[in-house]
Structure formats: C-alpha cells, structure tokens
Amino acid sequence: MEVPIPKPDLVLTDTEGELYDLRAETDGYLSLVFFGYTNCPDVCPVHMATLAGVFDELAPEVRDAMKVIFVSTDPERDTPDRLRQWLRAYHPSFLGLRGEMETINAALAEMKLPGVAVVPGQHGSEPIIGHPSAVLVFGRDGLARVRYPFGVRRADWVNDLPLLLGENP
Amino acid sequence: MTWWCFAQPGTAWTWQWQPLMGVWLAMVLLIWVYQRALSRIDDSYESSRLRKSRRAAFALAIFLLWASLDWPLGPLGASYLASVHMVQFLAVGIAAPALLLLALPGAAYEPLRRHPRLIKALSDLTHPVSAFFIFNLVMTATHWPGVVDLLMPTQLGSFVLDAAWMLGGLIFWWPLIVPVPERPGFHSLGKIAYLALNAFLIRPPFAMMIFSASPIYAIYELAPPPARDALNDQQLAGAVMKIGIAWIMFAGVLVIFRNWMLLESDRPESA
Numbered sequence: 001m002e003v004p005i006p007k008p009d010l011v012l013t014d015t016e017g018e019l020y021d022l023r024a025e026t027d028g029y030l031s032l033v034f035f036g037y038t039n040c041p042d043v044c045p046v047h048m049a050t051l052a053g054v055f056d057e058l059a060p061e062v063r064d065a066m067k068v069i070f071v072s073t074d075p076e077r078d079t080p081d082r083l084r085q086w087l088r089a090y091h092p093s094f095l096g097l098r099g100e101m102e103t104i105n106a107a108l109a110e111m112k113l114p115g116v117a118v119v120p121g122q123h124g125s126e127p128i129i130g131h132p133s134a135v136l137v138f139g140r141d142g143l144a145r146v147r148y149p150f151g152v153r154r155a156d157w158v159n160d161l162p163l164l165l166g167e168n169p
Numbered sequence: 170m171t172w173w174c175f176a177q178p179g180t181a182w183t184w185q186w187q188p189l190m191g192v193w194l195a196m197v198l199l200i201w202v203y204q205r206a207l208s209r210i211d212d213s214y215e216s217s218r219l220r221k222s223r224r225a226a227f228a229l230a231i232f233l234l235w236a237s238l239d240w241p242l243g244p245l246g247a248s249y250l251a252s253v254h255m256v257q258f259l260a261v262g263i264a265a266p267a268l269l270l271l272a273l274p275g276a277a278y279e280p281l282r283r284h285p286r287l288i289k290a291l292s293d294l295t296h297p298v299s300a301f302f303i304f305n306l307v308m309t310a311t312h313w314p315g316v317v318d319l320l321m322p323t324q325l326g327s328f329v330l331d332a333a334w335m336l337g338g339l340i341f342w343w344p345l346i347v348p349v350p351e352r353p354g355f356h357s358l359g360k361i362a363y364l365a366l367n368a369f370l371i372r373p374p375f376a377m378m379i380f381s382a383s384p385i386y387a388i389y390e391l392a393p394p395p396a397r398d399a400l401n402d403q404q405l406a407g408a409v410m411k412i413g414i415a416w417i418m419f420a421g422v423l424v425i426f427r428n429w430m431l432l433e434s435d436r437p438e439s440a
Contacts, residue, residue: 041393042179042180053383053384057383153384153390
C-alpha cells in the first residue's frame with residue numbers, strides 16, 4: 001500500500017466474553033486481521049485453512065511473534081461458542097472477536113476496506129454476508145503496509161511473514 | 170451449459186446436481202462404437218462365459234468413466250479435492266482403458282492387419298518400451314502442478330487432461346492385452362516385469378505430492394469446503410496414486426500369471 005494504514009482503535013469482545021482492545025493486545029506482534037463469518041461458504045474457510053497451514057510451517061519463534069485475528073461480520077449467528085469452535089478447528093491460536101456492526105463498519109472504513117453487506121438468502125436459505133476478502137497485516141509498529149487479497153498461496157505467506165517481521169522490528 | 174467438468178476456484182461447493190452433457194455424450198458414443206464393433210465380427214468362437222465377461226468388462230468401464238467424470242465426483246475432483254482427482258485418474262487413466270481393451274474379442278482387432286502402415290505405427294507406439302515411456306510421460310505431465318493449474322480451469326483443458334489419461338492408459342495396456350500386432354518375444358515373464366516396474370516406479374508427481382512442505386496445486390489449495398487441509402489432501406492423493414496403481418498392476422500380474430500357468434498345463438509334455 002502506498003500509504004500505511006494505522007491499526008484501528010477497536011475494542012471488541014473475544015470468544016470468552018472478555019473485552020479485547022486490538023491495539024493494546026496486539027502491540028508488538030505482527031497481526032493478521034481478517035473480517036469474515038463462520039457460515040461463509042468460500043473465502044473465509046480458504047483463508048483460515050491457508051493460514052493454519054502457514055502456522056504449521058513457520059518456525060516457532062516467527063509463529064509466537066504473530067497473531068491471527070478473525071473479526072466476525074455476522075455476530076448474530078457467530079455466537080462465542082460457534083466462533084471459538086470454528087476457529088479452533090483450524091488453529092488453536094486463532095482469535096475470534098465480535099462486536100456491534102456499527103463498530104465493525106467504522107473500523108473497516110478506517111482501514112479503507114469496504115463495509116459489510118447482508119444479502120438475504122433466497123428460497124429460505126441463509127443470508128450471505130458480503131465482506132472484504134483481503135487480510136490486512138499490521139507490523140509490530142502498528143502499521144499495515146501490505147494487504148493480501150484472496151488467492152495468496154501458502155508458500156507466499158511462509159515466505160513473506162518472516163520478512164514482514166524483520167522489516168518491522 | 171457445462172460440457173466437461175472444469176476447476177472453478179473460489180466457488181462454493183453445492184450438492185445441486187449439474188448435468189455434464191459432454192460426459193453423457195461420450196458414454197453414448199462409446200456404447201455405440203462398441204455395439205457397432207461387435208456387430209461386425211463373429212465372436213461365436215469364444216465361449217459364452219468369455220463373451221459375457223467381455224460385456225461385463227465393457228459395462229464396468231462405462232460405469233467407471235461415467236461415475237468418475239460426471240457429478241458429483243467430476244466437480245469434486247476438478248475443483249476441490251486432489252484425492253478425488255487421483256481416484257478419477259485411476260479410473261479414467263488406468264482401470265477403464267484396460268477394461269475397454271479387454272471388452273473386445275481378438276477378432277475385433279484383426280481388421281487392423283489389413284493396414285500395414287497402421288500396424289507399423291501401432292507396432293512402434295505400443296512396443297513395451299515406448300508404451301512404458303509414453304504412459305509415464307503422460308502421467309507425469311498431466312500431474313505436473315503448472316500443467317494442472319493451467320488446463321483444469323477450462324472445459325477444453327480439463328477434457329484434454331482426461332483424454333490424455335485415457336490415451337496413455339490405452340497405450341500402456343495395449344501390448345499386454347491386444348493380440349495385434351503380435352509380439353512373440355514379449356513373454357509372460359516380460360509382461361509381469363513390465364507391470365511390476367510400473368507398480369514400484371516412483372514418479373515425480375508422487376514424490377512432490379508426498380514430500381512437498383506446501384500444497385503444489387493452486388486449484389486445490391484455494392478450494393473452499395469440502396476441501397479443508399490442502400496438504401493432507403494432497404498427501405492422500407499421492408497415497409491413492411501409489412497404492413491404487415500398485416493394486417491394479419498387481420491384479421494384472423495375477424491374471425497374466427494365471428493365464429501363463431493354464432497355458433503351461435495345457436501344453437503337451439515332450440517325450
């Protein structure tokens with residue numbers, strides 16, 4: 001990105017029901033922030049499965065310096081239990097956050113990402129939630145310089161993340 | 170209308186039936202060609218049991234082709250799971266070609282002898298050494314990550330891969346099954362060695378699938394559920410490839426060995 005994006009001032013609730021201040025809790029970590037929902041049929045499970053594979057492949061010291069934050073764009077259906085179980089099925093370290101849609105949309109706007117759009121389901125099917133498909137990576141300094149679109153492969157993540165850690169000591 | 174199954178990366182899986190008209194047409198065409206071939210020859214010299222076995226082989230080949238190329242295995246193998254893709258390969262590229270060649274009686278191949286140029290070409294193409302190299306070249310090329318990721322996302326590309334599998338399989342089995350051209354030097358022991366070598370050979374795609382630290386195919390790596398862990402699925406695909414090929418080759422060895430023994434027992438003892 002031409003202009004780095006600062007980490008949003010976002011306080012949400014984690015899957016244990018505790019308040020989670022994104023800036024404070026991820027301070028000093030390389031933070032991968034993604035907005036999605038557990039009923040997502042395509043983008044979210046692919047991103048999570050890819051990142052889980054990346055975590056398995058990274059050296060422990062790199063992994064320990066990173067946090068993956070999944071912010072639900074469907075807080076009604078993504079109950080704390082469901083969100084926790086869904087994320088743990090990918091990787092035990094992935095963190096799920098929930099909050100009011102207004103708060104989440106404001107944070108998305110702050111990060112120059114499109115807002116959440118709810119598309120009602122047809123013929124009684126579940127609604128589809130439109131959400132950004134990119135993962136924002138915030139360096140240890142709290143600035144995002146890279147936005148990873150859908151389709152980035154595991155090998156590229158494994159290559160890039162240690163570099164991003166090194167660039168933002 | 171979808172004619173042939175192709176990879177649609179990022180598309181959510183659905184259990185809604187999708188007609189694949191090209192697959193159905195191909196099956197109808199194969200059945201028509203088979204019936205026409207049978208109607209032009211007199212296979213009454215074969216026992217009723219053998220004739221039934223040949224028809225059963227053909228029916229099984231059609232079932233394998235149809236089941237592996239049509240919905241749901243077709244879309245699952247094209248877009249979501251490398252392991253299913255490998256099951257399709259075993260069916261389309263290994264089992265079905267053998268069954269199709271077995272489905273025709275020897276008399277069906279006799280007309281080929283009237284075409285010397287064709288016999289010469291077949292003689293070269295299906296020589297065990299060239300058949301071995303062609304089959305393994307096709308198998309390696311059609312499983313190479315760059316080739317798969319390039320061809321699978323289009324209907325034509327996907328069809329080309331399936332056709333290459335089928336052609337490679339027909340060439341592979343030809344010297345073992347088809348009596349034309351005759352190969353008196355290719356003894357049963359040689360045939361067993363030919364199959365055993367192919368059963369145990371470690372091919373580059375297998376090694377990549379099993380030993381690569383990351384998923385090698387972008388299609389399956391970026392596939393939504395039911396795909397889950399692309400690396401595990403890829404390793405399973407490698408295992409399916411290796412074990413599947415070994416079992417089919419082993420079955421071939423057993424048949425050849427049995428026929429060899431029967432031939433030896435029927436041979437009159439010399440004084």
